[in-house]
Amino acid sequence: MSTEALATAVGSAAIVLFAGGALVLAPYLQLEHIEPSPGLRPYTPEEAMGRGVYVSEGCVYCHSQQPRDPAQAPDDQRGWGRPSVPGDYAYDYPHQLGTMRTGPDLFNVGARLPSADWHYLHLYQPRAVSPVSVMPSYAYLFDHVDTVRPGDLVVKIPPEVQREPGIVVATPEAQALVRYLLRLDHTAPVLTASQEEQP
Numbered sequence: 305m306s307t308e309a310l311a312t313a314v315g316s317a318a319i320v321l322f323a324g325g326a327l328v329l330a331p332y333l334q335l336e337h338i339e340p341s342p343g344l345r346p347y348t349p350e351e352a353m354g355r356g357v358y359v360s361e362g363c364v365y366c367h368s369q370q371p372r373d374p375a376q377a378p379d380d381q382r383g384w385g386r387p388s389v390p391g392d393y394a395y396d397y398p399h400q401l402g403t404m405r406t407g408p409d410l411f412n413v414g415a416r417l418p419s420a421d422w423h424y425l426h427l428y429q430p431r432a433v434s435p436v437s438v439m440p441s442y443a444y445l446f447d448h449v450d451t452v453r454p455g456d457l458v459v460k461i462p463p464e465v466q467r468e469p470g471i472v473v474a475t476p477e478a479q480a481l482v483r484y485l486l487r488l489d490h491t492a493p494v495l496t497a498s499q500e501e502q503p
């Protein structure tokens with residue numbers, strides 16, 4: 305092997321090792337032992353199922369779950385809550401941080417909008433509560449039935465908004481999704497990044 309070829313091989317290996325160390329190993333070691341934020345508990349089975357619906361419906365394409373520090377964006381003035389910290393995501397795998405904000409940040413939507421009825425109507429037809437909303441209707445997460453069966457959760461949808469005639473019943477997926485949304489409450493105080501920086 306010529307000296308040039310050897311230098312290229314050693315140089316390339318050094319770059320790959322350095323990049324792997326800086327971008328993979330260092331963050332892994334830094335974030336390996338993150339404790340859950342105070343008051344945060346693991347998801348119940350129904351909340352976890354609702355989280356799965358959130359992931360599979362692609363809510364992340366329009367909603368972030370990462371209120372930012374006031375130094376970066378006025379998210380606190382938007383009513384989206386305190387800046388998130390790593391411990392807030394201790395039970396989130398895969399996390400739903402998101403990069404798009406076509407709609408509001410949802411990390412504290414359970415604290416902001418604590419009514420299940422509101423969420424059912426909004427999911428069924430966003431424009432029933434927010435007239436110019438571009439959010440899609442998730443009416444397919446609801447059944448339209450003639451008679452109510454035992455255990456059915458009937459939701460109040462105004463007749464002019466209904467997609468089909470009948471009594472509107474929330475499917476288990478819709479119920480789980482709403483449980484998950486109500487659970488999105490990370491308002492318990494913690495030391496945020498910019499507070500930690502202050503002397």
Ligand code: HEC
Pocket residue numbers: 357358361362363364365366367406407408410413416417430431434437438439440442481485
């Ligand atoms: C195409 C983009 C888009 C998608 C996809 C989308 N949303 Fe939205 N969402 C919006 C917009 C825009 C708003 C603000 C207007 C409104 O309230 O409908 C919104 C508002 C909301 C709100 C009210 C938040 C607040 O603070 O007022 C909730 C809750 C919500 N969305 C949940 C969801 C869930 C759950 C999903 C997936 C099942 C979803 N969204 C998918 C665009 C989207």
